[in-house]
Amino acid sequence: MSVANKKTNKKKLVIKKEVIKAKKSKLKVRPKAIKQISQLRHNLVTDEWVVVAVGRGKRPDDFSLENESVQEDADIEDCLFCDPIASGQEKDVLIYKTDDDDWTLRVFPNKFPAFARPKAGRVSHQEEGPYFMMDGVGYHEVIVTRDHYKHIGKMEPIMVAELIDAYQTRYLDLMNKKSVRYIEIFHNHGKKSGASIEHPHSQLIAVPVVSPFTVQELAGAENYYRANKRCVFCTMIKWELDYAKRVIFENDLFIAYCPFASKMAFEIRVIPKRHTPYFERMSDEEKIAAGEALHQAIRKLTTVIEGVAFNFFIDTAPCDGKDYPHYHWHIEILPRTATWAGFELSSGMEITAIEPEVAAEYLRKA
Numbered sequence: 001m002s003v004a005n006k007k008t009n010k011k012k013l014v015i016k017k018e019v020i021k022a023k024k025s026k027l028k029v030r031p032k033a034i035k036q037i038s039q040l041r042h043n044l045v046t047d048e049w050v051v052v053a054v055g056r057g058k059r060p061d062d063f064s065l066e067n068e069s070v071q072e073d074a075d076i077e078d079c080l081f082c083d084p085i086a087s088g089q090e091k092d093v094l095i096y097k098t099d100d101d102d103w104t105l106r107v108f109p110n111k112f113p114a115f116a117r118p119k120a121g122r123v124s125h126q127e128e129g130p131y132f133m134m135d136g137v138g139y140h141e142v143i144v145t146r147d148h149y150k151h152i153g154k155m156e157p158i159m160v161a162e163l164i165d166a167y168q169t170r171y172l173d174l175m176n177k178k179s180v181r182y183i184e185i186f187h188n189h190g191k192k193s194g195a196s197i198e199h200p201h202s203q204l205i206a207v208p209v210v211s212p213f214t215v216q217e218l219a220g221a222e223n224y225y226r227a228n229k230r231c232v233f234c235t236m237i238k239w240e241l242d243y244a245k246r247v248i249f250e251n252d253l254f255i256a257y258c259p260f261a262s263k264m265a266f267e268i269r270v271i272p273k274r275h276t277p278y279f280e281r282m283s284d285e286e287k288i289a290a291g292e293a294l295h296q297a298i299r300k301l302t303t304v305i306e307g308v309a310f311n312f313f314i315d316t317a318p319c320d321g322k323d324y325p326h327y328h329w330h331i332e333i334l335p336r337t338a339t340w341a342g343f344e345l346s347s348g349m350e351i352t353a354i355e356p357e358v359a360a361e362y363l364r365k366a
C-alpha cells in the first residue's frame, strides 16, 4: 500500500474566503412571511421521518417519466451555475477567490429549497389523530465550484480541500442555530444520481431532526462500543489496513476503502484514521489529506467506470447539543450501479453485483 504523499500534506491550505456578513440586512430585505414548503411526518411504526412537499400543486402527469427534464443535455451557455449572479441565484453567503479576484467556489441559498427558513428559530408541531408532524424548516444551500467540466476527480486535490473547507465553514455557521439538529452535506453527480444540473455542485441541508440512517449508525456504533470497548470504525480501519485487500488509497491521515458489507458495487468509504466523531473539528492538515483522499477515490471510481453516476455524503455526529463520543465521522460514496427493485425495497438488503475485494483491486490500480 502506498504511503502518504508528505509533500501534499505539508502544503499550506491557501484558501481565501470572504464571508459575506449581510445576513441581518438580508432578513430585512425579505420580510414576507415564511411560507411552508414541506412537512416532516413521523412514521409511528419505524420512528423514521419523511419529508412531504406541500403546496406544489403537482398532478399525476407531473410524475410521468416522459416529462422528466434534466438540464444535463442543456448547453453550457444555459448553465445556471457557471455565472450564478447572471442566472439569478440568491446572494452568496460564502465565496472563495484567487489573488486575481476571480471566484473559485461560492455558496448560496438554494432557489428551490426543500425546507423553509425558520422564523425566529421556532419549529411548529402538529398532531393529527395518532400522528405527529412538524414544519419542514431548515437551511438549504448550494456549494458550487467554478469549472463546469471539472468534477472532483478531475480537480486539483487542493481545490477539493477548499471544497471541504467550505462545507466546514457553513457547518460551523449553521450548527448552533436553534432549529438545527443535523446538517446533511451531499453531492450528486450524473443523471442517475438525481443531479438536475450538470455543473459540479454539492448541497447542504440543515434540518430539525436526526435522520433515520444517522440514528441507526449512532446506535450501532454505541452498541459495538459497549460490547467491545472499542470504536467500531477504528476497529474496521485497523483491520482494513492490515488486511489491505479492500484499501484503495491511503495517506497519513485518511484511508479510502471498499466496505466489507458494501451496499453498492464499487462503494467507497473515506475516513480519518484519527478517532473523531465531529467532522466540523477538522484541522487544515486534515482538510488537505481528506481533499486528496476524496479526489483520489472519485478519480479512481470515474476512471474504472466511465460516466458513472454517484452520490457522496458526510456522516457525522449530530449537532443537537448531545455528545457522541463513540461515533467516527466519514464520507460514503455510493455509485449508482444498481436500481432498487422489489427485493431491495422490501428487505432493505441490496444485492451487490461484485465482491468489494474485487472492486477494490480495480480501483487500487486506477
Ligand SMILES: [Zn+2]
Binding pocket: 076, 079, 080, 081, 082, 083, 147, 148, 199
Ligand atoms: Zn456550468
Ligand SMILES: [Zn+2]
Binding pocket: 231, 232, 233, 234, 235, 274, 275, 276, 327, 328
Ligand atoms: Zn473511531
Ligand SMILES: [Zn+2]
Binding pocket: 217, 315, 330, 332
Ligand atoms: Zn455512514
